[in-house]
Amino acid sequence: xxxxxxxxxxxxxxxxxxxxxxxxxxxxxxxxDVLGESSEHLSAEDIYLKVHRIHxxxxxxxxxxxxxxxxxxxxxxxxxxxxxxxxxxxxxxPKGARHHHHLVCTACGRVVDYTDFIDEEIxxxxxxxxxxxxxxxxxxxxxxxxxxxxxxxxxxRS
Amino acid sequence: xxxxxxxxxxxxxxxxxxxxxxxxxxxxxxxxDVLGESSEHLSAEDIYLKVHRIHxxxxxxxxxxxxxxxxxxxxxxxxxxxxxxxxxxxxxxPKGARHHHHLVCTACGRVVDYTDFIDEEIxxxxxxxxxxxxxxxxxxxxxxxxxxxxxxxxxxRS
DNA sequence: AATGGTAATGGAACCCATTACCATAAGGAG
DNA sequence: CTCCTTATGGTAATGGGTTCCATTACCATT
Numbered sequence: 001x002x003x004x005x006x007x008x009x010x011x012x013x014x015x016x017x018x019x020x021x022x023x024x025x026x027x028x029x030x031x032x033d034v035l036g037e038s039s040e041h042l043s044a045e046d047i048y049l050k051v052h053r054i055h056x057x058x059x060x061x062x063x064x065x066x067x068x069x070x071x072x073x074x075x076x077x078x079x080x081x082x083x084x085x086x087x088x089x090x091x092x093x094p095k096g097a098r099h100h101h102h103l104v105c106t107a108c109g110r111v112v113d114y115t116d117f118i119d120e121e122i123x124x125x126x127x128x129x130x131x132x133x134x135x136x137x138x139x140x141x142x143x144x145x146x147x148x149x150x151x152x153x154x155x156x157r158s
Numbered sequence: 159x160x161x162x163x164x165x166x167x168x169x170x171x172x173x174x175x176x177x178x179x180x181x182x183x184x185x186x187x188x189x190x191d192v193l194g195e196s197s198e199h200l201s202a203e204d205i206y207l208k209v210h211r212i213h214x215x216x217x218x219x220x221x222x223x224x225x226x227x228x229x230x231x232x233x234x235x236x237x238x239x240x241x242x243x244x245x246x247x248x249x250x251x252p253k254g255a256r257h258h259h260h261l262v263c264t265a266c267g268r269v270v271d272y273t274d275f276i277d278e279e280i281x282x283x284x285x286x287x288x289x290x291x292x293x294x295x296x297x298x299x300x301x302x303x304x305x306x307x308x309x310x311x312x313x314x315r316s
Numbered sequence: 317a318a319t320g321g322t323a324a325t326g327g328a329a330c331c332c333a334t335t336a337c338c339a340t341a342a343g344g345a346g
Numbered sequence: 347c348t349c350c351t352t353a354t355g356g357t358a359a360t361g362g363g364t365t366c367c368a369t370t371a372c373c374a375t376t
Contacts, residue, residue, distance in 0.1 A: 023343075025353065044333080059355040064334065080238045084363080085333060103290055103298075112294050117286040124282050128275040132261055132305060136270050140261075140307035147290060149298035181372070183324065202363080217326040222363065242334080243362065 013075055020073060027051075027058045031066045032090075035076065041087040041111055074141065083109050101145045107154035121145060171233055178231060185209070185216045189224045190248075193234065199245040199269055232299065241267050259303045265312035279303060 013032060017024045034050045035042065042050075048063045067088055070076035079087045081104050092098055101121065103112040129140045171190060175182045192208045193200065200208075206221045225246055228234035237245045239262050250256055259279065261270040287298045 023352070025342085027354075057355080061335085061356075062354055065353085078240075082236075103294060103296060105296070106299070112296075114290060114294070116289055116293065117282075120282060121286065124275075124278060128279065129305060131274060132272060133307075135274065136261060136272070137310040138261060138263070138270075138305075138307040139313055140305050141264070142306040144302065144304045144306070146302045147287065147296075147298050148300040148302070149291075149296040152295040155297055179323095181323070183371080185325075215326085219327075219364080220325055223324085 016073070016075070022069065022073075026055065027062050028066050028069075030055050030058060031063060032070070032075075035088065035090045041079065041081070041089060043085045043087055045085070047088065077142075079144075081109060081111055082106065101147075103147045103149070105151040105154055106148050107150055110151050110153075112151075174231070174233070180227065180231075184213065185220050186224050186227075188213050188216060189221060190228070190233075193246065193248045199237065199239070199247060201243045201245055203243070205246065235300075237302075239267060239269055240264065259305075261305045261307070263309040263312055264306050265308055268309050268311075270309075 014024055017028075022028075030051045031047060034047050038050070040046070044063055044067060045060070047067070048058075048060045051058050051063065067076060067078070071078045071088075075091050077089050077091050079089065079102070081087060081102070098115070099118060099122070100113040100115045101118065103114055104110070125143050125145075129143065132138060133140050172182060175186075180186075188209045189205060192205050196208070198204070202218070202221055202225060205225070206216075206218045209216050209221065225234060225236070229236045229246075233249050235247050235249050237247065237260070239245060239260070256273070257276060257280070258271040258273045259276065261272055262268070283301050283303075287301070290296060291298050
């Protein structure tokens with residue numbers, strides 16, 4: 001009954017959400033679940049379809065609204081891979097496990113998640129962040145690193 | 159007359175262009191000029207308006223087409239600062255002078271170009287690029303680094 | 317100069333992800 | 347239960363960006 005906490009720690013955002021004065025409604029929960037269960041780079045419509053399968057009552061508008069909210073609160077990242085639709089990814093667990101960056105093929109749009117140089121990158125980014133923060137008086141909350149190029153497949157058919 | 163090479167080295171792309179089998183038409187020249195003369199982050203429409211002032215015959219479609227072409231050839235970078243319209247910037251001179259990254263305010267959209275930690279960043283990026291290139295069999299042509307946050311103004315009115 | 321073929325162009329029609337609107341439903345405090 | 351705020355869904359509208367297609371510019375040859 002009620003399928004409670006199927007996954008350990010799946011509710012870590014519960015507190016954060018209510019703490020900010022937002023309600024953790026069924027729709028929002030469902031959207032977060034979808035994001036948490038998929039390791040893909042989902043578009044708003046992808047998410048809508050997945051949510052819709054289980055909660056047919058949830059509308060596309062709500063999905064967009066919720067995603068915006070989640071991005072604002074920092075729970076979710078929004079990416080642009082150049083194909084005209086935004087992609088969303090769960091920011092990550094409570095303490096930044098499994099953080100990654102992207103490698104995008106400009107021909108076919110394929111996206112590779114890599115974690116290979118993450119540690120060095122993060123280290124440099126943190127330093128840079130501090131410097132920029134001070135110099136330009138910004139409160140930096142986020143960063144984006146992406147590499148662009150041609151994957152082996154696309155390089156073939158030149 | 160003909161106002162030839164008003165700016166020293168302004169035509170460095172001439173060769174590259176023809177070398178790839180493309181014609182350097184008036185429209186394309188005009189668009190490149192606009193990009194070269196402005197240090198702003200211009201949207202397609204911005205460019206259209208500026209070009210239009212001098213060459214009223216050039217249409218918006220041509221601007222889009224040309225920009226796409228320029229991005230393909232690597233002469234121009236295309237950026238997304240999150241306000242729904244793409245921005246374009248001349249990639250830069252023949253040998254990467256004045257390369258910079260961006261710092262974006264997520265509230266008001268203000269964009270700061272910084273060059274402060276560029277050297278370290280580039281150094282790391284080059285190394286990362288090599289590694290990724292080999293591991294994932296990509297021919298990497300480009301990268302993107304952006305920081306997001308709140309500028310001092312926007313932080314005030316919380 | 318006339319010719320022929322390809323690349324480039326412009327304007328309008330179109331596409332489609334995202335947003336705005338608005339009337340309705342759901343939650344929570346008293 | 348009532349009031350009032352927050353959240354929701356469906357539909358219509360918005361607006362960058364693209365596609366279509368008939369016309370024009372360019373260039374190399376006769």
